Amino acid sequence: LIWPLVLCVDLLAIFLAVATSALLPILIVLVLTFVVIGGWIFRIPIELTGLPTSLFLLGCFSIFFLLVAVWACQKVLATAGLATTTRGKVFGALSDPANLAIQLPALSATLPFLLLIMVTLRLPLANPSPVFGLAVLLVILLLGMTKIFSLDLLSAVGLGSTLALEYAWHLGHFNADQAILPLAWYIGFAVLFTVFPFLFHRQFAAKTMPWATAALAAPLHFFLVYDVIRTAYPNGILGLVPALFAVPSLLGLMVLLKRTPPESPTVNAQLALFGGAALFFITLIFPIQFDREWITLGWALEGAALCWLFHRVPHPGLRLLGTALLVVAFTRLALNPAVLSYHAHSATPIFNWYLYTYGIVAICLFVAARLLAPPRNLVLDRNIQPLLYTLSAILAFLLLNIEIADYFSRPGMAALTFQFSGNFARDMSYSIAWGLFALLLLIIGIRQIVRPVRYASLGLLGVTILKLFVHDLSQLDQLYRIAAFIVVAIIAIFASFLYQRFLGLSQKQT
Template sequence: MFSAFYLLPFQTLGQRPALLFSYIFLVDLGLLALTLLDAKLVVVEALAGLAAFIFLGAWTGNYLNGQHLYTALAFYFEFALFHAATPLALQRLRKITLPWWCHAFPALALVLVLMPIFRLTELSILVWPFVLVVDLLALVLAVMAATLLPILAVLLLTLLALGAWLFHIPSELTGLATALFLLGGFAIFFLVAAAWACHRLLAAPGAATAHAPSLFGNIADPANLSVQLPALSATLPFLLLIMVTLRLPLANPSAVFGLALLLTVLLLGMTKIFSLDVLPAVGLVSVLALEYTWHFQHFDPARATVPLIWYLVFYGVFSVFPFVFHREFAGKTTPWATAALAGPLHFYLVYQLIRAAHPNGVLGLVPAAFALPSLIGLLVLLKRTPLDTPARNAQLALFGGAALFFITLIFPIQFDRQWITVGWALEGAALCWLFHRVPHSGLRVAGVGLLVVVFARLALNPAVLSYHPRAAAPIFNWYLYTYGIATVCLFAAARLLAPPRHLVFGRNSLPLLYTLGTVLAFLLVNIEIADYFSAPGAAALTFQFSGNFARDMSYSIAWGMFALLLLIVGIRKKTAPVRYASLGLLGVTVLKLFFHDLSQLDQLYRIGAFIVVAIIAIVASFLYQRFLAAVDKNNEAKATIPPTS
């Protein structure tokens, strides 16, 4: 073997690859014969194989040209076949085990193929049948040796070779069809081969695992690799398509998207045949990456029809897939999650395309149209999925959430200002209502979260006071329906989430909802008073507590009545925090009367406002005394009950 390296620098011998490679092969045969006679030489045989591939690589780097390409490919395959079969032959005939890295010889053969791809400007298409044969060899080796690593290695190297070849495609797109054909062929081969090999490996006796395979688990675990390898086989071709999209001027994406659709259909078929539930999610992410890449790189509003059709086709394929095979996927979650998310993840592409190509004033129809398939899917699941299916609630929540997501988008897209808030308030209450029908905690969290956002927009956003000029009609204005609807939705959500549905992240949500609703109601009262005393046409609403006695008295009376109402509710519901809040507000009202309003009292007849507040305070005191007396009487009755033996 060392003599071969000595002969390599001689140009005369270097130009005769058949002679040199035949000599190396004879040396390999001799070492194999010695290994069969003496098992101690097994490491020598393995190292000789590694040295042979190093020699082939050295020759390729120095002497390879178009004239010697076919001879080189033939010997590459010969050495790959010989050294791939040797470990299996020694294992079965003599029970001799070679080092684990001996299974990498097919991958080394592909490394040799990469060298002419990078070196030669004119590369024959006949290289690719050789690559396919080596891939088949690695597949057979993996199945016989019960390991998936050879497939992983040749997968990466094959797609690396294709990627290198794609860089030779000129910008005029000559050769694109051939490149896409090869890419599609190898992608189909690896996807089917990887799924089949993984299924065969896990079905072998003794291959059962105690844990479920994980896409992000340790690659050294065969169970994890059985999921990771098909996922990688599905992802890498899309990465190459993305590379093509970035490099070439593809005004029409049909060629690339057509291949992507073929791969997607095959991927979904593998999901059905081999029960690889993660593949639809992998395919959706890959397709979206390709679509977004093309859209941001090449989209032209003047040519929007073709990409729109492709976007909708991909959306439809992923959305319909689990419904077509409902019986197989009824007890699963991942395929349904992929179908439900296909709409929201495609929405931005479709919306931006329509807005750029067909700008109009009814863009809210786009999310409305997207909501329909999700609602239909929700109804189908309600009818077809059995009630005792563990995954039923998750499936319903996914499609219900997707539908409500689009309904939520209708308001900010089609409307503005207060209508966004009104829409979100209604949706928050609707989510809490839906939680009764589909008891999935995500719906409850989303509903409460949306209502908190509504409160923040109305109570913590000063811009809300300048949405519209002051209208001529007081009281019955946009403040009334905006704050009123939001308040009603908060109280309705609190009723809908009554125990035992009241816990959000382990905490009682009812005090929060009732508090936010009460604060909004109090704000509405003050806003209506401020609006009533504002000049018509004022650009923004402002709060002033001096300079107008009638306005100040209105605030005081309204606060007192609001405090009385709170006290009545607190007594009736036996809720101490509400009673304390009412007493606090009443105390603030009395202080305001004496220290602020009284200083502006200049006419006796205006003392009527003080009388109203005084009456409110007396009634509140009377109610509170009756409440305390009833509590004391109840406590005494409990104390006189004799204990039972």
């Protein structure tokens, strides 16, 4: 008899709330009702007798309160003379009807999931179907409310609540011997949220929240699916999991490109969300399937790809994430000493893993800098193009020195080391290579009329000459000393000629 009494009290409070145009009584009875249901759930014995009844009551009251909350909010807003589409704040003051009209449905949707999580944590549910089945019913209801009443926040609330429930069960009860059922549930939830806005594309074409929920559904479910496959079905091709996850995001991106009009104010956000999700999965392929330098290469390639995508979808988040990945890739190669011990020294000089690793990342930085030319060059109100060019040049210079050190290293060495004495051929190679690199920088600086590049080339050339006088004179034999002097002198003379001829001519023209 307790539940009919609870229902009567709820109906009375709802009637008074609508009659007085106050939503706070509905909020109070909502919380009290779910507290009573929670106390009932705590009485369920460990043998799970009484669980179906409790889940049935929870489902009934959840549907009842969600429908009543949305209906009452529409009534109160209409009575107060506010449009039903008036946007309130989730964390705004309860005294504002517009805020409460958002908070009440959100709370009505969240509390049932909190009780389901409590059931999951308290009871030994080896089979998640009872709680997940009720969760699917609640999610479908939430998505329906999103479509009918344009309460876009409910789709995000449904995704967050469902994820909390899934992770609570997975971390507490997942068994690798019974992996098929939870795997099907996880994929089903991800598909449900991903497909929803596409089914009603015309209604949601000018909105962002439903598309954000759809785009994030797969990335947020990825760990659950990946952990199930990694634990229950270990294999050597786990990189296929993120590759398969990338397919729906790419298909969604293609559908949006075809169906969303270019003049839509939210088209860039929608494309950026699905494009970013697809690139997120593509990025994960490298650290999951590969290791060491391949992780760095994957991040560098994705960073350049994001900068390219920014040309097609000018969303600032793509540019920020792309440059961040490129900076991380540079850091892993330039500031990580462990990279020099990834592989033992091979017998193949020059054409080795250093060449393609450092070379590809340097090219990615250079390409990204070209793609982010003005007016696309501002990241957090800072001109990012010079930084990308600088990092590319530093990696190229590092590659030059690494190849010289690797060429003169003994075969089979576990880690590459830099030595600047004891081998006259190596010392002379460093000096000549530095001089040629400085000359190349000078040519670029003159041709592009970039003063910092010219100054950097002159600085490196000065360091090369200083090394020649201070170090090489005492280490090289007389013949090689003369050869080094001649080569560096030719480079310095040619650099001086270029600097005076072409730079002087450009100054006269200006």
